Amino acid sequence: MILRFRTLTFLLFLITLSGFLSVFAFNAYHATEKVLKEETLASLSQSAGAIRHELNTYLRLIDQELHNLKSMPELQVAMEEGGEIELRQLIMEGERPSSMQRYQFIILSSLDSKQCYLIKSRLINIGSEICHDLYQSYTRVMTQEWNIYRNGPQVLLAKDYLVTNSEQKVIGRMIGGIKLSSNILLLSQLVNRSVVDLDGAQLRLAGKSINSYRPLGKALTVNEKKWLEDNTLEKYTEDFGQFGAGLELELTASQQDTRSLAIQFIKLLGSGALIGLLVSAAVAFLLSLALDKQLQKLILYIRDLANKGKDVGWDVGGIHEFNRIGEEIDLIVKELFERRFELKDTNAKLETTLQEKRTILYQLIQSQEQERSHLAQELHDELGQLLTAVRVETVLLEHQIPLNSPSLGHSFKIKQLVSDMYSTVYDRIMSLRPVELDTLGLSQSIQQIPTLNSLRQTGVKVALDIDEIKMPPGTDIHLYRIIQEALTNIMKHALATEVSISLYSDDNQILLSIIDNGQGLDESQHYKKEHTGFGLLGIKERCEYIGAKLSILSDDGVSLRVAVPLDRNGD
Amino acid sequence: MDLKPEVSKGAGYKRGFIYLLFICFMGLSASAKADVHEGARNEFKYLIDQVYLLPVVKQKEEVKIAVVYPGLQASDYWQRSLTALRGRLDDLGILYKLDIRFSQPHTQLDLQEAHILEMLEHEPDYLVYTINSLRQQRMVEALLQRKEPKLIIQNLTRPIADWYDIQPLIYIGFDHVEGADKLAQYFKQRFSKGSEYGIIFWGKGVLSDQRGLTFERNVGSYHKLKASYYTQSRAQAKRSTLLMLKNSPGLKYIYACSTDAALGAVDALKELQRSDVAINGWGGGRAELDAFQEGLLDVVLMRVNDQNGIAMAEAIRLDMLDQPIPNVYAGDFRVLTQGMDVSLINRYIKEAFIYSGDVRK
Incomplete structure (x- = not known):
């Protein structure tokens, strides 16, 4: 199959660029998973940091509220006088800034533990409400500023304060805090205040979930649900050990966003590859066209050179290399023409010389034949006559010799020699110039x-x-x-x-x-x-x-x- | 040890690109979500305005609705809401059991908590409650931690942003801000620039903030606020008004944030035998309309009251049908003024009390 150069270069360009794009797209596709994973983990890590920061801020506010509360003289008086109703009214129903702002329970205990009051909303379940047990549970884990501790199935996060009377005598201890377990609102607020996009957040204690939150799901199509079922998404765990051993926050990447990113990326990759392919095809077409145009110009130039001679001249174009080729061809053609003229001269001279030599040769052949003819005639005319004369004389001599004379034998030999000589001469004459040819x-x-x-x-x-x-x-x-x-x-x-x-x-x-x-x-x-x-x-x-x-x-x-x-x- | 994963430098440009895609996606997503909510809200509003009956919900057993109302006050708003709720539920053919507890609005929060606890023992499907104080908000927060019952927050039309996506089933009420805006427009038109006025708030809480502060901001420097008081009862409102007028006898009007506050102010004016001070009613309940009819109130901002109960019933119906429900439903207002055509007033009143009936004497 013979292809035009334009077609060939176009196909070569296209195949090369398509191959490159395919390899790029293939690599990019496989790199997507890694990039998404890295991005997701980085994002989750930042989210966990933001949630930790929010929790710390939240706890600082509670700390401030609890600090204000324990400093209230009314609280001190109520503690000393042992009035639970007064304490409850003070904490739950007052309109002070400290009235159940963010904390969810308060435990007030005298130093001798004889009096213990648990103040909280009855709508909040923090587990067993036996105040002494709650107080004792806390004091057992009381090792740092904020402490997590279990109260039956519930997990609480609390901080303690000493309560003094007007004389600054310590009269008891106040423990205030929030419920960590099953407190979905808290987790929701921490996640949403951190402005993070997650599929889920979970607080775990000793490996077991105590509180989990999933933002309201966006509506998923059937395909999206299937994709999510088929793909494992990233999780990131942040240690919250500052509040107690074993507390950690587990964040799950936003599935829909991850999927959407993946789809967007693949779509972009596909469309990019397609556009790249089209652009490559256009570029390949233009390049092959440009090359073909130059080659056609070159071919026409060479054809003109062949037909019209060396004075055609290369028409300078826009591509330097082709101009160089044209100039080189121009030079070569000029050189060839010069050599051609020289060869023609040489051939003419050679032909002349050959003709001269052939003329000489013909003259030689003619001369040779003439010389041979002349020599043969000479031999025939002169030497033949002489030999004939010798033979005649010998015969005459024989007649004079007696028959019994030994000379007769000599005479006979002479005749024989003459005869041989004649034959030899005849042969020579014949070889030089057959006499019969003429006759x-x-x-x-x-x-x-x-x-x-x-x-x-x-x-x-x-x-x-x-x-x-x-x-x-x-x-x-x-x-x-x-x-x-x-x-x-x-x-x-x-x-x-x-x-x-x-x-x-x-x-x-x-x-x-x-x-x-x-x-x-x-x-x-x-x-x-x-x-x-x-x-x-x-x-x-x-x-x-x-x-x-x-x-x-x-x-x-x-x-x-x-x-x-x-x-x-x-x- | 730094547990944060390292991200390869080579992925930097890819990450930027992905962020861009992500932002575009989130923008589209948010836009789509807003459209969905808007659609649900319009459909819901359409349902409220329906006069014909809708398909009956098939029930295996009656739906249990618990209502804890701070309804022991002069305004009959709460009672009328219940009447409208019942009426609409009946019209819809929904089998229901209403369990209702009343308490005083500001002072009986412990009782309200007890009421709620008592209700929860009966495992209601829906609990109707209101929020006007931090304590009430905390109680609702505690309820939000539970899967049941579903909460309908009444008399609040601005969702509590701090709850993010852990929200009650629906907020139903009349937008205090919108009402305050309407009254502000009325008083600004009625009284010339520089007129003096006073405000009687109704308890420290969301209601006073939205009704009172919004009014004050809206009026701005056009009128001069001479005095304002927080009150918690009609008697307290009367005392506050007396004090106000004693200190500033030139007040042109007193802006009352509730029915009780308005009636307390009316009581004070009666005692002082003054009729040159304009007072508004806020809500348009029976007491206010009576006072309006007697000429004691110059203007009444009347809620299209029964929309409240209708909205609750419709929300319950849609929830039972697992249909989308808007987060918020805010009912309409009508401004009744002295001198307004009586037939128009009557029509407004009829519309407002379509289930709970005409209330005028």
Whole structure:
């Protein structure tokens, strides 16, 4: 599948950014739980501190009220005179600032414990109301400013004061305080005054709940209830040991708010990721578009360079890197054009040189043929006549020698030598310039090639299929030489047992083929001089000289074919 | 050892972000909650104004309603409330058992406590009580700690903020502040700037604060307050008025915070044989309307009295049906003045006492 660069970069950008967003969203999602937990615990810790502060403030106010109460002369008098009704009226019904403001019970006891009065609203249940027992219970735990103590199932928080008479003589002890257990209003006030958002607050003593408060629940949907059932929420415990061992405050995080935060966070994360994805897609699209535009510009520039040449020039754009690429391409193209011109010059020079050399070669071939012809004619005309003369003289001499003379044998040998010399010279003449070529034509000359006899003598079957052909002037000698050279190669290298030579023509061309069944050519050494001498190279040159097409096939022997085109118009 | 958990620094920006979300959420939540309350209040007001009968509540047994009233006073407000309550409950077809105890408003708090204890032994479903003093507030606080009975606080229309979400079933009454505002407007229109006046409060407590101090603040410097007294009985109010007029004979009017205070002031004026000092009635009970008819009171701020009992009955009905109930129901007022068209006055009175009946002589 082939994609456009724009599509590819867009997809790559999109995949990369989507991957990044996915990883970010995944991490953020998992970090949410930790963040919420930390936040919740931190918030609960602060809430517990605020509630402790509120409780201390509340107790300070009660302390102030109790202090005022015990300092009232009327109270002192009533204690000394032992009037419970008076004490009750004083504490419960008076309109003084100390009249049951915040404290919920008062215990007044004489020092000898003979008199003990419990003053409280009858609507408040603080457990057993036996004053002496209450007093004794308190004195047993009386170790600090404010003390928690149990009175049956109820847990009380109280502080004690000494009551003196007008002479500052201590006449008794006053204990005042509040009920901690089942005092939901107190816990509600502490929580709400602290302006904390909680799902629940619980006062625990020795691990057991003595007072618990849950703010009025917000209406929950079915999904919210299910979520809350499936998720454990954070709790935080603050030690309230300053009032007595084992007292602690347990706060539970606001479930709905935590859930709402979680949902909000997830929604935000989702929408953020979606927006991020869309923005990323837009950015990826714009970037890929910008890149594609530059690339298209570059491609057009290169195309113009190819079509119009080096003078097109790079149109400077807004992206520095692409301008650099354009400039570099410009430089490279200019350099290429220079090299191209140089190469063209060199090729022209080389072609000229080659043509000159080829002309020289043709002249050489022509000269060689002329020289060979001349030499053959010389040998034939002069040396042949001389040898003939020697033979004639020898015959004449023989007639003068007696028959029994030993000289007759010498004379015979001379004749034989002359005959051998003639044969040798004839062979040389034939190799230089077959005389028959001029007289008998190419077909007869081929049959006179000495190498044919040599091949036959070595047992090679030679088949000739030679037609009489009228061919352009000067062509025959080159075809002759090609055959001569090919047979020489077969003789030297082919190790063939059969050789066939055919020569014929059709309307368009003269076809020469020389085929052997030898070992074939080593392709890598086809035209190498050291193996072939000037054999094949010479054949090639001659073919070029006469304008023939040469083809050599080497497969189970060598098949050499030469096609000489006939120019009928020129005939 | 610091038990506070450490929070990673990396979570700082996330925390800020979460806080922002949290604040947005809380804002939406509070807005939604306010809408819910407003809706319940409007629906409840609509129920009060109904003249036709509503569907009967199916009951297995009669609902027990305990009433502890500081009703031993000149105002028949409390008795009329009970009449209206009964009437409406009857109309609604609710089977009920009313257990009622009366006491004096300011001096018999111990008795009220005893009454409540006595009532609690009968395990009532609803307890009707009022708050006009710290002691009474403390008693209600003690009652709020219990799951039963459900509390109806009468004659108080400003919820006690210090109780936060531990609140009684409903606050029912007539808004003292609203009433005081209406009377202040009346007196400011009636008397010119700089006129002198006096105030007779009715006991030290919420009632006097809301009725008396609100009036004083509203009148402001437009009129001159020459004297004010706290009183706890009609006789005390008479004595206070006499003192007031002795020291400031030029008073144009005396603002009375209750029926007893008003009647005490009327007694004083009669004794002094003065009719040039205007006195208001506060509540519009039988005694006040009689005095108004006789011309002894110049203006009467009349509650549409029976709305109180109707509201209690409706609140009980809605609670039995587990329907939402507003925290507060404040009844309407009508200002009756001398010279007002008699037919209009009669219509107002008829509306106000739709269950407890016309009370004029």
